[in-house]
Amino acid sequence: MPAVQETIDQVKAIDVDQYKYGFVTDIESEKGAKGLSEETVRFLSAKKNEPEWMTEWRLDALRRFQQMDEPNWARVSYPKIDLDDLYYWAAPKSVEGPKSLDEVDPELLATYEKLGIPLREQEILAGVEPKNRVAVDAVFDSVSVVTTFKDELRKAGVIFCSISEALREHPDLVKKYLGSVVPVTDNYYATLNSAVFSDGSFVYVPEGVRCPMELSTYFRINEQNTGQFERTLIIADKGAYVSYLEGCTAPQRDENQLHAAVVELVALDDAEIKYSTVQNWFPGDKNGKGGIYNFVTKRGDCRGKNSKISWTQVETGSAITWKYPSCILRGDNSRGEFYSIAVSNGYQQVDSGTKMIHLGKNTSSRIISKGISAGKSSNTYRGLVSAHRKATNARNFTQCDSLLIGQDCGAHTVPYIESKNSTAQFEHEATTSKISDDQMFYCLQRGMNEEEAVALIVNGFVKDVIQQLPMEFAVESQKLISISLEGSVG
Amino acid sequence: MLEIKNLHARIAEDETEILRGIDLTVKPGEVHAIMGPNGSGKSTLSYILAGKEDYEVTEGEILFNGENMLDMEPDERAAAGLFLAFQYPIEIPGVATMEFLKTAMNAQRKARGEDALSIPDFMKRVKEAAAHLNVSMDMLKRPLNVGFSGGEKKRAEILQMSLLEPKLCVLDETDSGLDIDALRVVSDGVNKLRSPNRAMIVITHYQRLLDHIVPDVVHVLSKGKIVKTGDKDLALELEKNGYADFIDAAA
């Protein structure tokens, strides 16, 4: 509830054109050469002091990538991306192991402050309220420069570090799980990522451990022309639990920026992973110019029995979103969940959804998708629910609701259902609605202005998903959704 | 408080004239009842007061505390103190009644340059007002008007009215759908709001509401015009004889 008021204040303060986080941080960057080649990959891998096998793994991906064609089945269109015009390596200048926040470039800290990430406060708060602590592994461009709370996590036995560090410190774990959920050749963007991934987070929660705090990574694209290829790998060993938060912002730019991340989750027997995303990258200006291209492969493998993976996402940004966080329900009695809010305004194009692949016995999944389209945007839900021959008693419930604001936007629902097992029970519900003039008039008559009224009605529409988010993300998300819909009425 | 002068209005879409020269003056502290046959324009009048876009004023003016109300947006009218209890309250899915109340109250406060209510202050006000109207905590947690019974919707309207503390209350058939006990509860709620600096316009078809909320003035609206004005006895007369006398007289 207080979020609504905050939302309104924020909405007031922002113009569609003045993307709040559209500032460029002035830190000298070290860049590699432009272009995609074996040389680039070797340079990148060498820069990161990677083991031989990793370099080979990348090169193998590159060779396969060179044989692939860009997919075109999604309901999105964009000018061709020149992969040879991108840098595949950029790092803030002073990355040599800051031991504490004091050693971190003040400009960088200022950037995070503008983004509203009170790193310092969190450390101070740490002593007070351990339960509410958030550990931040801050990714600035390609290299993780600040990691907090490491000591405490170490005490619990939880490994939370950058992939680069994990490659040095825990190579066996990385080798065992990397690419085991999203194979190198899974799809065009995932293969590209495998060849040139820059950095990202690594989490390992050992057997029986409940991670003592929510883990959070804030991504930020900063260098012009630097394609971002994050790689995240999270493993919850038997009986472990972890909740992971991912949030993104990016500076305003004229040129489109490519982002092709890969996220892999592995849940072993009785383990649970909760992965929440708030994505608000620059969507382009009011004429549709600029904005991030977001082509992401996110997949969770419920590898063990009774395991559970749940994806919750709030997607408000990017010019183009191509994203299908999925669950492979391999273990018997495993469960997958997907809760999504996708907001599109202006000229944004969203093609997003999920896949629930039922392989084990008595597996269940739940999909709640809320799409909100405004302006001239296009918003497509694309989902696949499938039951393998051996997946007896597979259960799925899918609900896809679309809300249209204005006359020029579009919403599409493309559900695929495949069942090779007669005991499977799949339910699908879909609705499309509009904010009615009567609802608007009623709210205005009670004293709300148009923006307040839309914010309220939209928050009502997405409530089921917002409730799935951790508290701090829930508040932030309500704000973001309202900011994203600014200027969509009247 | 309210001065309506020679008000003519039509439906914006097809230009059908609905109101054909209404004159009405309501002073602070007064309660006016408006009665009249179905389709005579009572709800239309209330919507035009509140600023609904579907209608177009072609002639005349409306002054609210001396200000030209036709120049104001619906939310400005609300913040200035106009409240309309809808004949058919609108459902707002997913928005808890409580949340709606808070958003509305704070929106009006903001428009008037006042601070937002603190949570404890807000809760205290809601609990008090809800208790008077027999509105349960459970109902306050449910999405506004979604699945509410007819009577519950009307009680929710009056709950909003008492929390927003308007200067001019327009009640459109608030009695319809209420059982006998609820009618008393709601009427008591409305009567509690009567005060020397607040005025009310009560639209109704039935004397039984006016037994509880006793009006100072009663008007008969027919075919978009006020054809008769009297005191509370006029309502009793109508109850006995119907509208025939007045409608014929106007024709």
Ligand SMILES: Nc1ncnc2c1ncn2[C@@H]1O[C@H](COP(=O)(O)OP(=O)(O)OP(=O)(O)O)[C@@H](O)[C@H]1O
């Ligand atoms: N938006 C609209 N579009 C078409 N017709 C309308 C519209 N609004 C009002 N009308 C017509 O105008 C006339 C007056 O309607 P109104 O709702 O004001 O009547 P009323 O006096 O409130 O009736 P009741 O006692 O049945 O509530 C009716 O004939 C109605 O059908």
Ligand SMILES: [Mg+2]
């Ligand atoms: Mg009516």
